[in-house]
Amino acid sequence: xxxxxxxxxxxxxxxxxxxCVLTGAGVxxxxxxxxxxxxxxxxxxxAIEDVASPQGWxxxxxxxxxxxxxxxxxxxxxxxxxxxAVLAQLEQRFGDRFTLVxxxxxxxxxxxxxxxxxxxxxxxxxxxxxxxxxxxxRGLEALDPMPHCACGGVERPNIVxxxxxxxxxxxxxxxxAANSCDVFLIVGTSxxxxxxxxxxxxxxxxxxxxxxxxxxxxxxxxxxxxDAGLYGPSGESLPALIHELQWD
Ligand code: BJW
Ligand code: ZN
Numbered sequence: 020x021x022x023x024x025x026x027x028x029x030x031x032x033x034x035x036x037x038x039c040v041l042t043g044a045g046v047x048x049x050x051x052x053x054x055x056x057x058x059x060x061x062x063x064x065x066a067i068e069d070v071a072s073p074q075g076w077x078x079x080x081x082x083x084x085x086x087x088x089x090x091x092x093x094x095x096x097x098x099x100x101x102x103x104a105v106l107a108q109l110e111q112r113f114g115d116r117f118t119l120v121x122x123x124x125x126x127x128x129x130x131x132x133x134x135x136x137x138x139x140x141x142x143x144x145x146x147x148x149x150x151x152x153x154x155x156x157r158g159l160e161a162l163d164p165m166p167h168c169a170c171g172g173v174e175r176p177n178i179v180x181x182x183x184x185x186x187x188x189x190x191x192x193x194x195x196a197a198n199s200c201d202v203f204l205i206v207g208t209s210x211x212x213x214x215x216x217x218x219x220x221x222x223x224x225x226x227x228x229x230x231x232x233x234x235x236x237x238x239x240x241x242x243x244x245x246d247a248g249l250y251g252p253s254g255e256s257l258p259a260l261i262h263e264l265q266w267d
Contacts, residue, residue: 020251020259027247029263031202031230038113039200040106041218042121042128045207045235049100049254052093052125056209071180080173084165087176090124091143095159099131102206102234105257107132112266118196122208122215124178137189137196139215145177185214197221203229207253210241219244 032038044054054060069075070086110117110133120137121128126144128136146162147154150172157166166174179185197203203222210216222229223244233241233248234256242248249256261267 020249020256024247024249025256025259025263028232028249028260031232031247032260032264035113035202035230037116037200038109038118038202038204039196039218039222039229040109040117040119040204040206041197041208041215042106042119042123042206043208043210043215044123046102046106046253047097047100047123047125047127048207049102049252050097050127052097052127054207056211067181071178072182073180076175076180080175081165083176087143087178088162088164091159091162094125094127094143097125097127099127100254102253102257103127103131103133105261106206108261108266110135118192118200120193120196120215120218122212137193139179139185139189139193141176141178141186143176143178146174147177148172148174190214193218194221197229198225200229201227203231204234205231205239205241205245206234206257208235208239208241210239216240 048054055062065086070083076083106119106128118135119128119133120139122140124141124143126142144156144158145154146157146166148168148170151168151170153168154177168174197218198221200222205219210219219231219241223231230246231244233245234253235250236252
């Protein structure tokens with residue numbers, strides 16, 4: 020990580036009024052949760068269309084549940100890392116002028132202390148009945164191999180799979196936050212999945228474009244839109260930034 024870049028990003032943050040953050044799997048990598056598209060990532064061992072699509076669910080719901088039972092168990096065995104902690108500190112500092120939009124389903128931002136979290140792709144902590152639509156908070160307790168609702172219907176993970184709509188109210192809140200921020204942070208996402216990635220363009224296309232800052236190990240599809248970037252593990256770059264700002 021380049022110390023000059025840390026200073027540049029700190030200057031941007033110092034003058035920020037309204038912050039919107041988009042996070043992805045990379046922010047949880049240092050907690051021990053695998054990302055999706057890395058060579059040792061989740062999609063390396065699973066065909067996406069088998070475990071994260073409505074068609075996969077129709078074909079073999081037990082295979083899908085086995086994948087999510089393992090994901091739930093993993094989420095329950097890890098802790099938020101220093102990157103999550105900094106994002107919680109920023110919310111404390113900026114209050115309702117800070118919105119965290121996440122593609123993650125692991126609940127680690129909430130466990131780190133963020134309250135204003137918009138989950139775009141659902142939550143590992145919830146099930147949804149395929150018959151009556153009831154959404155239930157299930158924590159990370161062990162569930163039946165094929166969970167059922169009181170109405171008798173089969174429950175599925177309350178996760179947004181490929182080809183499915185994002186929860187409309189959450190999407191609407193996320194676009195409003197991206198459209199009204201003056202600083203937009205992109206943390207640990209490859210920015211290849213839409214519509215989540217389009218929030219970056221939304222922030223940039225305002226009449227007064229937001230300053231865009233990327234935190235990632237590498238450059239990504241978002242990099243062309245970025246005003247400054249800190250390239251290294253976000254569990255190190257975010258604490259370095261907060262330290263430079265003397266906000267820690
Ligand atoms: C670190 C790090 C460290 C590592 N520090 N960084 C427009 C164009 C083309 C296609 C589409 C389009 N609009 C819609 C689509 C279709 C589709 C889509 O986007 N496809 C593309 C992949 C081509 N989108 C959808 O289907 C969405 N629905 C939708 O659009 O509905 C309307 C519609 C319907 C039908 C047709 C058209 C429109 C739904 C998307 C749902 C995504 N669901 C998943 C799985 C479920 C969640 C789960 O089980 O956990 O969500 S896919 C998976 O990808 C997961 C993630 O949330 C999502 C994003 O991945 P993420 O977080 O970016 O992870 P990685 O692994 O890709 O990247 C990790 C990054 O971290 C890397 O950059 C690393 O370098 C970095 N990193 N360690 C910092 N320590
Ligand atoms: Zn039901």
